[in-house]
Amino acid sequence: MIPTPDLSHLSDDDKLHVYDPAGKLPYCDTFLLLDGLEKDAEQLKKQNLLICLEIGSGSGCVSAFLGSILGSANALYLCTDINTRASICTAATGKQNKIPLNPITCDLSGPLSSRLRHSVDIILFNPPYVPTDHDEASYAQDIAGIAGSWAGGADGMEVTNRFLDNVGNLLSDHGRFYLVALAQNNIPQIRQKMQSSFNLNSEVVIQRRAGRETLHILRFCRSVGNV
DSSP, X not given: OOOOOOOTTOOHHXXXXXXXXXXXXXXXXXXXXXXXXXXXXXXXXXXXXXXXXXXXXXXXHHHHXXXXXXXXXXXXXEEEESOHXXXXXXXXXXXXXXXXXXXXXXXXXXXGTTTTTXXXXXXXXXXOOBOOOHHHHHHHHHHTSGGGGTBOOGGGOXXXXXXXXXXXXXXXXXXXXXXXXXXXXXXXXXXXXXXXXXXXXXXXXXXXXXXXXXXXXEEEESSGGGO
């Protein structure tokens, strides 16, 4: 078993502003994503992944975990978040776990999109997927605080859909994209969209009942050989 990243450096005040995965155990979406990555760990180690991009890094836990799989010698770990406090926590988590995380405070892939065109080997996204009204989701994104980590707007997909439109332009030829989704987000529709728009094959890597929700980790790849 791959150790969970050490988050003991996060203060109580940090947890008021940044999503705390440890506070949601045992039903946490973050830890389900870690389980999905661990399930694929041997495949990931063999692929020589050089550019890694996490959207909405929050505490930095997921990228630090990926770093523990791939190592820190060759891979570049880019981590974006709209929340400035999250960027600070991500940098601290990288330091705490000896993984060189590079946080960038921006919306989704923001200024990186054109520079990383068809270059990203692995994308990770645990989006704000909780269905809310449009105004709540828009306000959460505007103030760039902790609510931006969960308020997803109509069908929980308003933020996710904005990024899905850019995934095909970011992924390298052998790239992988891991997405956290609720059943209410209409997973068959997400998979069909990515197949028809970008020719990305997909698979449910792992799923788990979490209270009244069913969480899924979806993996998208350009070729059957990568799935």
